[in-house]
Amino acid sequence: MPSPPTASLLIPATGQGDGGTAFAIIGSNLAEASVAFGKCKATDVYVHDSGMLLVGLTPSRQAGVEVEVSVMTSVGSCTLPERFIYDKT
Numbered sequence: 074m075p076s077p078p079t080a081s082l083l084i085p086a087t088g089q090g091d092g093g094t095a096f097a098i099i100g101s102n103l104a105e106a107s108v109a110f111g112k113c114k115a116t117d118v119y120v121h122d123s124g125m126l127l128v129g130l131t132p133s134r135q136a137g138v139e140v141e142v143s144v145m146t147s148v149g150s151c152t153l154p155e156r157f158i159y160d161k162t
Contacts, residue, residue, distance in 0.1 A: 077149025
C-alpha cells in the first residue's frame with residue numbers, strides 16, 4: 074500500500090507575484106503529486122522517477138503575500154515547514 078507524501082524542503086522560498094517561479098520540493102512518496110501555494114495550484118509539475126524530487130512553476134498571487142505550500146497525492150497530503158513569500162515588486 075502506498076504511503077502518504079512527505080516534504081521537507083522548498084527551494085526557493087520566495088518568488089515573483091506574477092507567478093512562473095521555478096521551484097523544487099524534496100521529500101518522499103511524491104509520485105503523481107500536485108502542489109498548492111495557498112489555494113492556487115502550481116503548474117508544470119514534474120516528479121522525478123525516484124519520487125523524492127518534485128519541480129514546477131508557482132501560480133500567480135498578490136505581491137507581499139505569504140502562503141502555505143501543500144503537496145497532495147491520492148493517499149494523503151502534507152504541508153511544508155516553511156511558507157512561500159511572493160516578493161513585492
